[in-house]
Amino acid sequence: MRKNLNVIAAYSIMMGLIILVGIFQSWNIALSIFNLCLISAVMTMGANIQWGYAGLINFGIMGFTALGGLAAVLISVNPVQEAWSAGGTNILLSLFLIIGIVLAVRFVLKRYQKSKIRNYIIAAIIISGIIIIRLVSEPGIEAIEEVNPARTGFLGGLGLPIIFSWIVGAFFAGGLAFVIGKVALGLRADYLAIATLLISEIVIAIIKHEDWLTRGVKNVIGLKRPAPYEVNLQETEWFINLVEKFNSGKLALISDLSERQAALNQFVIEGSSVFVKLCYSGLFLVVVIILLILTQKALYSPWGRMMRAIRDNEEAANAMGKNVVKQHLLIFVLGSAIVGIAGAMLVTQDGLFTPGSYRPLRYTFLIWVMVIVGGSGNNFGAILGGFVVWFLWIESAPIGLYLVNLTTAGLEDTHFLKVHLIESVPYFRFLMMGIGLLLIMRYRPKGILPEKIEIK
């Protein structure tokens, strides 16, 4: 109990802060912060597995998040029959062609010795393959994008419940990670960082511009929900009764009947959105807890010990007969898959998929700040980092506004400096993140909750 005191204290402070937001601002804001904190926590767990367990830098988190989001679209949206009949065959044909190219390249790689001619053959296969695919897919893509472009214009998905996409998103992200890992894991740490950053940009470019698959920048809105809709809730008997019971104290104070009804309606509207958010919180909490149990088990298993050995001294681990390359690939895939889950969760919660919103600052660097601040190598630390940083990211605008008002109290309200500062309050969050990261890196390089390894 005693040794976990700092963990418990840190988490209680965090929960206390969120509850304070609930009391002083509103429960809606508090819950949406809490939900995004949970999603961030899943992302940091993924990044933490790669960085904290194995020392791999993955700056491609944005790409994996977006792939998870793509999975949510492809699973939950109903298929667009017209589009399938218009261009489905071309797309399927191109898919087979891609598989064919990969098999052909593999065949050449296996069959022939390493030589210049082999490289030329591979290049020829890939280039001619790309040209053929373009010729095959172009009419199909055009046909698909012409099907009702204002509302669909893409192939749609499978029409399954969106919850499945959390698993599929993990597989998508893991698959991409496998490819990237095969290509880039041999690189030195900071090159791996740059390579993954650039590859994730390529992923985003594809998602943004392949309209037949994702609708691109036209966004996919109105995704299915695993939780009830507010409008439906507001008309459900048991929910109204529940709200009435919950607020009976306040309602009893109002004597006028019509006023009481109006107040009740207000409570029901507020309550419904809180209820929906609570549903999401419950779902996300389940995911976080399952992942936490799994990652904790993994950390203290022989496998976790091996990973740390590899991280701390690659040569020694290699000399002991551990397959460093294979383990690095495995952990890269696992971590990315977890990030993929988070990506799908994020889209599920938002109910929309906006490829234009994936930016490295928000989805890669911010997640890294969370991991470093929270404590790399410690799962509880990583989750806490997700909470703390996301909380500050959201609440820094009010805090910044307060600080501006405090420091410029002597100036008139129309003074240009004050107006300018108040206008730029949203950017104080960058300042806060940067200074926070620098201070943590300097004075507490292992994070708020440092890694501690106990031999059990």
Place this chain on the structure above:
Amino acid sequence: MDFLNAIILLLNYIFVPALAYGSQLAIGAIFVTLIYGILRFANFATGDMMSFGTMVAILFTWYFQSIGLTIGFLPTALLAIPFAILFMGLYMLIIDKFVFRYYRLNKSPPVQLAMVSIGVMFVTQAVVRIIIGPSDRRFFDGEKFLIRANDFKEMTGLNEGLAIKSTQVITIVVTIILVSTLFWFLNRTKTGKSMRAYSDNEDLALLSGIDPKKIVMITWMIAAILATIGGVLYGLDKSFKPFTYFNNMLPIFAAAIVGGIGNPFGAFLGGYVIAFSEILLTYAYKKFFMYILPESMEPDGLVQLLSTDYKFAVSFSILVIVLLYRPSGIFKGKIL
């Protein structure tokens, strides 16, 4: 005649823009490569440092414009550059003193320095946005075109016009001057040689009496010059927007690695490799083929290898291919 038209077309839409864009990337790439070679970390704050320098230059430009100080047909920003460089150098030295020095003296692994540079990135980004705001700003004044497309058509009687913007010429001229001075400095002067020696082997350099403090300071100064000039040239040619500058970090990194990181000459050429491949692969060649092929063979489609949406993706794919087949870069930088 048709053949000439085709050539002018390519010059106008591919060669001149790519040369200007490549020069801007090349300056940035040399900046990355110098920091990497001498201070030994990947600087993720590259784009934002450039935007900081540009911001200072813009503020000076506004000041000069307000007091009516201009330099004829040239943009006023050129006048502001030296002042901006001073500020930028000061900023870099402050950052180095309070942030990077500690890790350098502790001999932290490069990864940690890269993380720290992310912190610097956040802070710089915030400072820029708080001071000048996140919106798009054009600060170009003076003569816009050196040759207008219509004038060119009249002059030569060709169908295709060649438009050369003065910013493109300024970019190329300034780049040539800057880069040749830099290479002269690195290869011929004593300080430059000691910088290269330090980059090559730190311990040996220390043994031969090279003062690391001096080397680091000069590196930051050169970095300030490169960041400011590169940023201002890009801003003059396109426009200044903090977010775009942050994104420019990516092709700049690609250029530095493709050229062989730690090798300034490689970085210089890498910038052009990236710029030309981006534009060559995403240009629609339909008109070009219309000029050189007989009428019966004219293409139907746009004859575009990749849609322009994939401009960035092209440079990153080149990077991936280079990393796969020649991880030390085309011109042999440090071995990864």
